[in-house]
Amino acid sequence: MLYLALKNFLYRPARLLLTLLAIAAILAEILVLEGFMAGSYQQLRQTVLQRGGDVMVSQTGISNFLAARSVLPQKTRAAVEAVEGVKTTHPLTVIMQIYEAKGRLGPIIIMVYDAYGGGNSGGPVNIIEGKPPTGSGEMVIDQALSKRYDLHPGDILTLSDYDFTVSGISANSAALFTPFAFITYDSLIDFYFESDIADDISAFPLLSFLSVETKDGADPLKVAQRISKEVPEADAMLPKSIADNDENMGRALMGPVLNLLLWLSYIIGALAIGMFMFAAVRSQQRNFGVLRALGFTSRDLIIGVIAEAVVITLLALPPAILLAVFLAALIEIYAPVYLVLAAEPAAIIRTGLIAILLAVTGALAPLQILRRLDPATAFQEA
Amino acid sequence: MLKWTLQGLFLAPQQLLASIAAVAGAFVLVLFFEGVFSGESEKIVAMIERTEADVWVMQKGVGNMHMASSFVSDWKVGAVASVDGVKKVTPILYLNSVIEAGGRSWISFIVGMEAGDPRAGPWKSAGGAIVPEPGEAIVPDIFALDAGLSIGDSIWIAGRNFKVAGFSADTFSMANSITYVTLDDLADTISTIGAVSYLLVDAEPGVDPQALATKIMVQVEKVNALTREEFARRDFSIAVQMGLEIVWIMTLIGGALAVLLTGFIVYSHITGRERELAVMKALGVRDRAIYFSIMTQALFIGLMAFALAVLVLLIAMPTTEMLAPKISLGLSANALVRAGSMAIIASLLASIIPVRRVLSVDPVSAFQQ
Structure with a gap:
């Protein structure tokens, strides 16, 4: 039965190709959405993980790196460094700014780090053009900002009347649809003092987090617990735990919409199949009539059609994966603020299983035709 | 020719319906994606619009509330109040933070308002207190529902415990729910002394807000002042532009799906009626007329699918509000024009797919058995 159905499909290669392409496009769209979700969560996770360190210290009660304002008193650094097991600390400050140029307004998350701190002190980890910020007023920007505003090393980026010079472009430095920029503390102080933004610098955050390097052999978890206990104004967590919290926050923020869109895609898939x-079935009605006349039951025909739908859908899966990977690459070139992980094995397996379910559901559409099929149609004129 | 076209379409009404539904699905996907951004963008400016201050004053160099931070020295509250034409000045502290409740975390904008003064507070109550007392918080009703919060329950903002005293309505969105606490509590929580974030300025009757904003900027040093409309426009613009690229990408993906699905349908119609096509060709009907017929079919399917998609979205908007209140859906004229244009372009592109098939039909085949 399945052999006959496939033979019939192969008899019309153009139609088969179009069907495969259309199903592949639907599955690719589902994979892109899945990849968009996975990529958004990964961006949230890697934001804190890329800052380095074995332990991250924040203001008491702040357990997220992004979307929460953490302010630590300056004296905290010395207090944390005095805790047993702490080798050194790297200060980090996170500030939000709105950049306006070329008629577009866009948010930027600025990460301020100590460029002279040695090791991974929280700066950009993937500079693809130019160099890290060294002098005052220098800034590394994410490639999304570079692309959106056509900014390159040497160009001026003005925030609150203060001119930063772009020293480099970094990749994979964005989250929550927002690109990051990196400056040093020298730049931050100059920005606060020289820009015409406010008359009271004490109102502005100067220290948000401390990235802690532990001594060789020290257990980071125990060091974190000691910091939380001994430094009352601070909480210390492993970067992985903060990454988990940021991911969970992202899931709460974006999950409902993205899941709804995924469900919508599944419905489209079922309808299309x-x-x-x-x-x-309509185009093969006469053939099916012949089969009925030869003694095949309606049940046989229905099973055949379902099997046909499943096989075609499974055949469409490999090109769907390739198409999704291609689309993901295009998205990242066109809008690098998004990360689309379209080839995640878990997502592919999930999509594959759902695709089979969609194929079975879709194959039930012509059920009535098959049930009512009269064997006499085999003998009617075409 | 038109009769033949319509006959072709309605030959299998169930298939036509499934086809229109599938193509409509692609448009719904696009409209829905844009609708979410549009709905969120509208919610983002809700506080600016609903508090109805004539002018907003903020730190110089700042022109937004969403994704921005502003600090203004508190002595400037008096300075702004003394500007001619100002009736009332209401300061607020404003913070983007994470709220923890019921073992989960939510992003929220925290507004610190002066105790006892409802001017900058929630514009619609959904139960309980209308303004927070020290140690209390007013949370959005949908947030409370989701977190399972009742009056008297605890929430944590930046590690500080607040008791839920009331619920506000119309203040929830996924990216921008608003939680109200007192200004002193928030200042204490974020260790800010002598500073506020924004000033809501009510003008005397008859005073032009734009002129008042200019006057405030001239008379009070290092502040920015924007009319409500301009401030809301800027924040709306930020929100929309944050999703601009992804909306375009989804539009293109949805458009490509629509092209393939419509192309398949038209192709199926053509292959199923090749003999009729051969007869028509034998009778002298030109290829151009046949193409026109194919294009009409594709356009019919595309436009019907678009209409169905809009209908689905119009039904989905109140339904989503009821079943998934966390999701705000909006439908903008721009989105309709974009999706409508996509429907036409997709239909025209889809009608190219069966062209080769039409060309390959030999009129002689009409006379073959």
């Missing part, structure tokens, strides 16, 4: 199978 239904439409293809409906068209396929």
